[in-house]
Each structure stands twice: as C-alpha cells, then as structure tokens.
Amino acid sequence: MTLERVHASFDAQSMMTTLGAEIIHLDDGVCHIAAPILPGSLQQQGFGHAALTFAIGDSAAGYAALTKMPATQEVMTAEIKINLIAPAAGDRLVAEGRVEKPGRRLIVVTADVFAEQGAARKKIALLQGTMIPVDL
Amino acid sequence: MTLERVHASFDAQSMMTTLGAEIIHLDDGVCHIAAPILPGSLQQQGFGHAALTFAIGDSAAGYAALTKMPATQEVMTAEIKINLIAPAAGDRLVAEGRVEKPGRRLIVVTADVFAEQGAARKKIALLQGTMIPVDL
Amino acid sequence: MTLERVHASFDAQSMMTTLGAEIIHLDDGVCHIAAPILPGSLQQQGFGHAALTFAIGDSAAGYAALTKMPATQEVMTAEIKINLIAPAAGDRLVAEGRVEKPGRRLIVVTADVFAEQGAARKKIALLQGTMIPVDL
C-alpha cells in the first residue's frame, strides 16, 4: 500500500475540488473524507445535497479500496447503495469508508457519513457497495 | 400535478447550478435532467465523476416522484442504489427518471443515465430507489 | 448460448424444488421463473415470504445472465437489491429477469416480480443487481 498514490488520485478528481473535499485520514483499508457544506452544494431546503453526501461517501469507500490494490491497478465503483437517514445540516460532512472484503475481482466496501456541527456529530447516511480493480 | 413547483424546487438546488444541470423534459411521473461534463465535475481519469451521474440520476428520479405529490408535500430520497456500467464519457449526460410505484408513504423510482456524444448515446448507469413524502 | 445448461443448473438447485419454482420462459438474456405460494413459503400475515419473491427474482436474473456465458463459466450473484412494492398475494408469483449490460467481468441484471391471481397480474417487486462469472 502506498498512500501517496491515493492522494495523487484524489487530487486529480476535479469534482473533489469543486466540493471542497479533502482526505483527513488514510490507512490500510480505511479512508475518511471531509467536505464543508458549500453555498454551491445545497438542495432546495438549504441542506447539503444528497449528491454531496454520496460523493464523499462513495469516494471514501473507493479510496479505502485503493489502499488494498497493487500499484498497477486502480478501482472504480461498480455499484453502491446509500440510505439517507438525516438531513445534511451542520458545518461539514465527514465520510468514513472501509473495506469489508478485499478480493482480486471485487472489493466490498461500506461507508458512514456524519454531519458535524461544532462538537456535535450525527450519522446522516450509510453506504454499501462494490469496487472493481481496473488495470492502469 | 403542477410542473411549475418542480422547476421552482430544482432552481432552488444550488448543487444543480454548480453541476450545470437542467430539466429537459417533465411530465406526470417522468423527469429528464441533462448536465454537461464540466471541467469541475471529473474523476481522476478525466471522465465524469460518479457523483455527477448520481446527482442527476437521483434528482431525475426525485422530481419524477414530485410530480405525483400534492402541493403540500415535497419528497426526499430515503435510499437509492446505482449500478455504473460504463464511463461517463462524452458531451453531456442525460438522466431519465420515472415513478415505478406511487404511494402515500413511499414512492419507488428508477432512472437510467446516458452519456451522449454528438448523435451517439450510451447507457452508463441504472438507479433504483425510494422517495418519501415530506410535509412542507 | 445453450439453454439446456440453464435448465440443468436450475434442476440442480434443491431450493428451487423446495419452493416449487420452475422456468417458464428462457431466451437470450431473458429468464422467467414461476412459483406457487406454497403453505411452507409464507410470512406471518399469510402472504408469500419476501424470501420467496427474492429467490425467484434473483434466480431469474441470474439465469438470464447465464444465457450470456460461455460453456466454461457459471454465474454467481455478487449483489442484488430488492424493492418490495406490494404483498405477495395470489395463486403464484412470476419473476422476469433480464440482462441490462453483459460484460466479461460483471453482468448487470434486473428483474420484476409479479403476483398472479387468475387473470389479474400485479407487480410486487423490482430487483437490480450484479452477477459475476465463475469458471467451472
């Protein structure tokens, strides 16, 4: 596992820059991504958009998977499901992705997304999905 | 069904503006949303980010559901799953959302997302999910 | 595609026998499976159990995928999601599975499940999932 390549891949995702997202924790099989709820990331009621929650949840899960890959492979999301359980209200969102089952052909991943307001933290979404290796 | 309120809700989603998305077709139980693949919406290989595909697929499904709601209610995504079947490559993406099963408590929806390049069109994702009514 | 191997695989699934399920239609990328709502397949209110609906929906999707495989490969369900939209009430259930996107590494499938009562037919579930090839 080389964590540098995870950061390099993340930095190459212009969507992450658009959303203001950053990797705040990275380890073997684990990736945490934080993003502010920017004025340009809202849904119609003023909460963070589900696409923001999805974006960092999916990416945290994907980069957790990437830590398990050899240097010759990347990963792509084959499928992922999100259950949204509370509005994305607060200062920022934090997604915690992890590998549930590494594999040569499929990597099963999950992620939780939290909304943080000052010291308060509330889980707002759960994701469960599948990443597939892609040769570079 | 008043289609005006769908447009009003859509226009209030700053995320849709950030992504350059617009409603291109709207009817009873149906909503199509298009978005260009903007320079700020990319993943690390230069294709459209999965979060863009998700954003317009989820929104097309949600606004299809909203056409079925009384004027006193909105909808929110309770859960949705996306299968990504091809890279988001091309000029623009188009999501076609539809209501599979309207209901008082749950609205089951699906959406297909296509990548368009000139006259060519390729399906890149399928979504299946659940919207729930929310009182205004 | 040899449809005989689909039937041979189906016949080897003792669960299908337990549930009284049978293949009623099979073609390239398509498989329909019917099952009665047996006295031993019920949930607590006397309707067909969600596991019955899942069993034939998943199998119809899987055997639709198998029609696309070379003779040296089988398929397995990697993941599948079911939305249940009405109770499984009636004489029998029919699942209609189809291949949405064939692939060398992943086959994306969907299925609808219907409850039939005499001449009446009602959709009770939608499934969307991923099959993976397995070498024999």
Place this chain on the structure above:
Amino acid sequence: MTLERVHASFDAQSMMTTLGAEIIHLDDGVCHIAAPILPGSLQQQGFGHAALTFAIGDSAAGYAALTKMPATQEVMTAEIKINLIAPAAGDRLVAEGRVEKPGRRLIVVTADVFAEQGAARKKIALLQGTMIPVDL
C-alpha cells in the same frame, strides 16, 4: 418492547420453519437468526442458496426493527440490498440483524450473515435495508 411478540411473529412464518431457522438471540434493536444448510436449501454447486442467506438476513434485520415498534404495529421490508462475499459453506448460517436508525416512518437496518463450520466462522454476506411500520 415485548420480545414475546417477535417470537410469535417468527413462529407464524412458515418459510422460517421450511428453512429450519430459529431466533438464537433477541434484544432491543438486535436479532440473531440461525439456520442449518438443509438438503432442500442448496444452489447448484451444493452450497447454501442465496435465498437462504437472504431469508435469514432479511428476517434478522426485520425482527431487530420489530423490537422497536409499539404493540399496535408490525414491520415490513420496503427494500433491502445484499452483497454476497463468500459461499454459504458449513454446518449452519447465522444472521445478525440490528437497527441502525429507528424512526416513526422508516427504520434503517443492517445485517451480517456468517457461515459456521465447527468453531470456524466466516462472514458471507452484508445487508442494508429499510423497514416500514404497518398498523395491525
């Protein structure tokens, strides 16, 4: 929470009897269900059928949700997704269901399913879904 009603509901599910399933642990927001891999519950390669894994995973999640309901309500599965990560091989399967987010309108649940062979235990599936209350 009255655990008796959970057992009464479970006992009324003839599918659980057909599959030989039983509740082995029940607490507030938690339900564990075990089932042998019966000769009548197999897929074509002789492993436990995905429908068996689904049946006990979905039921464990549903009964975990039922422990949170008032005596005037039951629950039904609105939707659930399963990722299958290893073959169902061994003496018996055990599903551990839990409530992730209770709610008046939706209860978000997850479950893990394990295959046990003697003292060995292997996770074979993850489920994530939504239960809805139904008035009795």
